[in-house]
Amino acid sequence: MKLFRCQCCGQTLYFENTVCLNCGSTLGYLPEADRMLAVAPDGPVWRALPDAGAQTQDADPGPLRFCRNWERSACNWMLPCPEGDAAGEAGYCLACQHNRTVPDLSTPEHVALWIKIEAAKRRLVYSLLRLNLPRPLPESGHPQPLSFAFLADDPGSAEPVMTGHADGVITIALIEADDAAREERRSQMGEAYRTLLGHFRHEVGHYYWDILVRDDPAALEACRALFGDERADYAAALQRHYETGAPDGWENRFVSAYATMHPWEDWAETWAHYLHMVDTLETAAALGLRVDAGADLTAQVHIDPYQSRDAATLIDTWVPLTLALNSLNRSMGQQDLYPFSLPPDVQAKLRFVHDIVHQTSRGREPSARQPV
Template identity: 40%
Template sequence: MKTFTCNNCKNIVFFDNDICGYCDSLLGYWNEEEKIIAANPGTAFSENSTDFKYCKNHQYSACNWLIPDNSDIEFCEACQLNSIIPNIEDKKRLEEWRLIEFAKHRLIYSLNKLQLPFVFQQKDGKDLKLQFRFLGPQSNSEIGQKILTGHLNGIITLNVEEADDLKREKARMQMGEKMRTLLGHFRHEIGHFYWEAIILPHQENLHQFREIFGDERRDYSEALQEYYKKGPAEDWRKFFITKYASSHPWEDLAETWAHYLHIMDTVETAYYFGVKTEPKVLKNKQLLSSGITINPYKESDFDAIVNEYISLTIAINSLNRGMGLSDIYPFILNKKDISKLGFIHNLLFDRRNTFQT
């Protein structure tokens, strides 16, 4: 994530801020220019002779994105992707939805940085469109029906109870997951969407995928049943980034895609903050030294990105431990993981201007 400043007081502000903590100016995010705009006196947003207004969802404190004031559109690019939201008259659901939107907007930021479309024309002439459904228990007509987070035909469904820290942590412990976050869910499910959009329809991409991840034509339901019954193989760490990735090539891709977006966001943030690591106890300081000099969204060499990322996360994990907190990135990337991450990076970097929408 980039760093931002308030253009009234020039102090640092953050992506989801709608008020400057220093001068109390109203703030809004202008997606096309990737910048935060501070409102002028009288609460008018203006930039380069263009006036702006908030997305309609700002009234619920769920969005700080701006749209042109003369537009008939009421919702920003990110909020237009919603097909179902929770019952926001319920205060608990409203707060959960706000947290969900903050995570989703960060996802959309990353996808825009990668120049990824949200609509793809399929061979049958129909469009594959990215959409989001946020469902709570009251959304189901069938009493007791469990709401599963997942992706199907362009629609990403999220159980809003994932925004409840206690319930999410309980699920994380039960599933034996090292990380389980709202943003992580979005980054995982979007991997399923782009599998369907840019890998499956293209023979070259599909061939490379099968060489690296395996044959996805293996029965998916049977694979998951076997995984939940028997668990991962004892040597799963040699081949997969997480346990769940070992269940099926589709899940391997989605888990790897999530980690790819984790890496890109973290390195970009460190780049804009000018982070540098140089351990003082090592004779060969180059082993873990890294001045984050790479903007990952402009770097074609994934090895360069991941090398800086590894040094960075070792330092950040150590800082977290000093506060008695869990590692921010509790994973060790092996060569197989890095090759899979590199496949995604090369796929997006090489073809980012050739996607057909």
């Protein structure tokens, strides 16, 4: 994620900011222009404030509205307001248009957890926009649109909500937004890493396997050569994984223990790590980070990872950066921020994901700021 700047005072802004802590301006993110804007109300709409430090002003985006979920402090994205429609109701932004189900918001505890989920979702959608990946909307007529269901456990049911993907619907269990509960699950399941954003990136990997691999014979054959045959019995593989765990030596071929369970999970875990990589590298580039740990662990992070056509460049930069991140975390008494390694087999899988993503991106018009 890149950093943003308040055009009124020059203050550095984070993606989640809703108010500039320096000048007090109201902030909103306009995904169509990839801009964080300081805005002021103009009757029923909002307008971007002038850039006080610029010799030339960016194009005026015109009248804007906040996403309808802004009213619940669950979204800071904006959308253009068509001229002459100032009296109309606010709609949903490019991210929230994909919501299919949200929890019962009459329960305050649900609202607090849902707001956390929405923040992670927006980071995911930012990456999908930057990578120009298809994002068919639920009302688009696409046979498998991308949608999200955020569900709380039913007190009257013994079966908890399970995070997962099925037929384009990504379900996130509301309890995963509870930090203590999520950490307890991570520890019980022996996982090195478990975050809300990680769930989104993993589950959307399943979605893009359906969209980008399943119906492309050449991609499917190449995918099976690297990840294995996804026609293997999934239920049996799941049972075997939780009974016996990952096989000995898995670290030489898989990015995580869970990736060993089934070829679909290997793909989804690799996809998630690819999104971890490009988003974190963009942040490192925005900060101008340089890592010099000797030998082959030197990197000047100055690339735009979302535009890089060369997977090897991304990986060669990522490995020393993770060493730096883990070392900094240990200095603060924390566990490794990135508790994974990338052996040659995993790097080959990451290159495959990278190539699939960029073949798709190059094959589409650069209109990722518009829903398709």
